[in-house]
Amino acid sequence: MKLLILDRDGVINEDSDAYIKTLDEWIPIPSSITAIARLSQAGWTVAVATNQSGIARGYYDMATLESMHARLRQLVAEQGGEVGLIVHCPHGPDDGCDCRKPKPGMLQQIAAHYATELAGIWFVGDSSGDLQAALAVDCQPVLVKTGKGERTLAKPLPPGTLVFDDLAAVADQLLS
Structure with missing residues (x-):
């Protein structure tokens, strides 16, 4: 299975x-929607793992989050692609869950859903927490410079982290 896992805010949409x-x-970052559609058309499964502590903070509810993800699926479908499993962590930073990145719980949920190993799977994010979550389950950490990516790039990165301008550049690499 060709699986790619993405963070949402800052990778797929503006943060x-x-x-x-x-x-x-x-x-949405237009080139990211196109990138997901291109990957999907080429046989890739594109899953999403996103921290959504705004739910715990009371900034929005599950229906609002679901409407965002429905819009994402619609935009990708309009370009002939498909978004795979979307998992989210609704907890706040102090809730002690195992799903909030940098913890690897959401990545493990995706692996279980697709009955696959995570070793070597690319996890694309824009934050240190994304890269740490990738390392915790032996995924390949991939940083994009969109969202908080430039800020993250200013700090030391985990060894072996791949860096791309945006999700479109990641897709170009995977499809070349």
């Missing part, structure tokens, strides 16, 4: 330090 709280605030 905001004030949280993405409404469907109107969920602004």
Whole structure:
């Protein structure tokens, strides 16, 4: 199985330090939507693992989150692609869960869903927490410079981290 796992905010859509709280605030990065569709058409399964502590903080509810993900699926489908499993962590940073990145729980959920091993699977994110979660389950950490990526790049990266300008560049590499 050709599996690619993506973080959401900052990789697929614009990020905001004030949280993405409404469907109107969920602004896709156009090249990311195209990249997901291209990968899907080429036989890749594209899954998403996203921290959504705004739910625990009361900034938005599950229905709003689901509307964002429905919009993502719709936009990718309009380009002939498909989004695979989307998992989210609704917990706050102090809730002690095992799913909130940098913990690997969401990546393990995806592996269990697809009955596959994670070793060597690319996990694309824009934050240190994403890269740490990847390492915790032997995924290949991949950093994109979109979202918080430039800020993350200013800090030491885990050894072996691959760096790309954006998700479109990741797709170009995987499809070449």
